[in-house]
Amino acid sequence: MPLLEVRDLHVEFRTREGVAKAVNGVNYTVDEGETLAVLGESGSGKSVTAQAIMGILDVPPGKIAGGEILFKGRDLLKLKEEERRKVRGAEMAMIFQDALSSLNPVLSVGEQIGELFVVHKGMSRKDGKAKAVELMDRVRIPAAKERVGQYPHQFSGGMRQRIMIAMALALEPNLIIADEPTTALDVTVQAQVMDLLAELQRELNMGLILITHDLGVVADVADKIAVMYAGRIVEQAPVHEIYKAPAHPYTKGLLESIPRLDQKGQELFAIKGLPPNLMNIPPGCAFNPRCPMAQDVCRTDVPPLAEVSPTRRSACHFWKETLDASTR
């Protein structure tokens, strides 16, 4: 049994302008100790899926329209809010993108970390603070004892993200969801934070969902990749296979748009067009208006998630052709 299994998840946002279908039938699994990277442009539904798993979706306007989220075998969507709350922070935790805005500006970092022990373990505030010092040491924040009483704005960007990590790790959860954890950081700090996260994940044997659009980060730490487009998974595969040969034109486009040193001076490749409007997703394959390989069938039929290999899926009518073209 996998640690987490998302089955046919549908999420909608009901707004005055209409219904935006943010997630349209997502399936993925994460095992203990495994890292799943979820890749996609803004608006592809990768963060919304994560929020649905955590149970922090804004309801309304958000609404889970269907599917199951099995965590350690039980469907989280069937739990009462109070039971769900006890899972959050304790058994699964989330690291957000912008640590400065995600930490409370008027509470000291020690209080914010310690609070988890106070609420979930019934510890006193003083003991909670002592735990906070331990955790800050663990994420290698220098002089943790002196800095525990400081406020978020007194830390640098990298240190703040370490505090977010400390907070997520506090109760040693089984699953961590990291929503673009390094996007707001300098490149050198990015690597440090990512290494730290990967190291702690190994130590605690946690499952990790890494949401990102940074393909460089993915290659180093992920075991498998799910590429999302318009609320659907378009390709899912072990990380090395995808880098060797993508089986979906969208994945291919993403990989080709990474700047490379040996192509210095040449124009950078970019996928044409814009992501689709979620209130009006094109019929057939959602990617067809931007796809260089699109045929008539792509404009009428939604491609099923076809099995490329036992560990690999692609939602493209022409996955074979794409795969062949990229292997060549």
Place this chain on the structure above:
Amino acid sequence: MGRYVIRRLLQMIPVFIGATLLIFLMVNVMGDPIAGLCGDRACDPATEAQLKSEFGLDKPVWQQYLTYMGNVFTGDFGTAFNGQKVTELMSTAFPVTIRLTIVAILFEIVVGISLGVITGLRRGRPIDTTVLLLTLVVISIPTFVTGLVLQLLLGVEWGWINPAVSTEAPFSELIVPGLVLASVSLAYVTRLTRTSIAENRRADYVRTAIAKGLPRRRVITRHLLRNSLIPVVTFIGADVGALMGGAIVTERIFNIHGVGYQLYQGILRQNTQTVVGFVTILVLVFLAVNLIVDLLYAVLDPRIRYA
């Protein structure tokens, strides 16, 4: 912090001198301080000249001001026309107004903030619309109308309260006047809290708090409210000063012998000493309250540090 306080205290000096000089000039130069002494009739010229030299009013204005200020700093605010010391008037008037202000501020804090939190969390729902409409009504109606209507209904028609407050003015008699005095500010506090809560509700740190599995109550009180109350506290703090001096209408309606009442009587009878004395004290109250609010701001929001 210490240096900041000292700098602020120093800044108060020119403000204090400016404000008191202005009121002193308005009363002594633009008005005629002697005119009030003779009642409704005009003064006999000989008496007037004699009085003027007796009170030092024939001296240049700046000299009069300096003399007055010198006396103020030794605790002598002069004597009213009826022979009563102004300080004596103050010692009876200020405790009454302070009690009235406390009642009003409590209404603002308890009712205003509660309504603001409730509506801010339920934006667009019926309760929100209702309260919003009510605040608009309260803001649009002048205080004297609210005061007179409540006095008439609660005091005269239904007999729930005394229409007039007794001279001692205990807290129990000040509840309705306090509500009247607070009404407009209360409406503003409600709206301010509502906007602030609604704005911060979608903030990233609130999402983090929810993701940490904190109970809803704790998310609201510890995370949402602490951040949302910063602008509200500033408003309420500044309002303390305004309520102390601005209770003239309310104190008149309910016959409360506080600062507003004395000021009103003083202006009506051209009682120079009373008016200047009370205003001087009110200027000091304003300055002190503003300093406290600014310091409180730094306590509530650690990002603000005064150097």
